[in-house]
Amino acid sequence: MKPDEISDEEIVRGLREHPQIRQRVASLLSAVQDAHGDLKRADAAEQRLSEELRRLGQEAMQGWAERQVRLTEQELRRGGRVHREGKKNSCGTPPSATSA
Numbered sequence: 001m002k003p004d005e006i007s008d009e010e011i012v013r014g015l016r017e018h019p020q021i022r023q024r025v026a027s028l029l030s031a032v033q034d035a036h037g038d039l040k041r042a043d044a045a046e047q048r049l050s051e052e053l054r055r056l057g058q059e060a061m062q063g064w065a066e067r068q069v070r071l072t073e074q075e076l077r078r079g080g081r082v083h084r085e086g087k088k089n090s091c092g093t094p095p096s097a098t099s100a
C-alpha cells in the first residue's frame with residue numbers, strides 16, 4: 001500500500017497499535033505547533049524537530065523489529081521451516097571407519 005492511499009482511520013488504528021509511535025508523533029506535532037512557546041528561533045525549532053524525527057525513526061525501527069520477531073515466532077509455531085542464512089558453522093561429519 002502506498003502511503004498516500006492510507007485512510008485516516010488506518011493511521012489512527014496504526015497509532016493505537018504502536019503507542020510509542022503515537023507518542024513520537026504527538027511530540028513532533030507539539031514541536032511544530034510550538035506548544036511550549038520556547039521555539040522562537042529557527043535553529044531551535046530545527047534542532048527540536050530533527051531530534052523528534054530521529055527518535056521517531058528509532059521507534060519505527062524498534063516496532064518493525066518487534067513485528068518481525070512476532071511473525072517469525074508465529075511461523076515457527078505453525079511448523080514452518082527456519083531458513084538459515086549464511087554458511088553452516090560446522091566442520092562436517094567425520095568419515096566412518098571401513099571394516100577390513
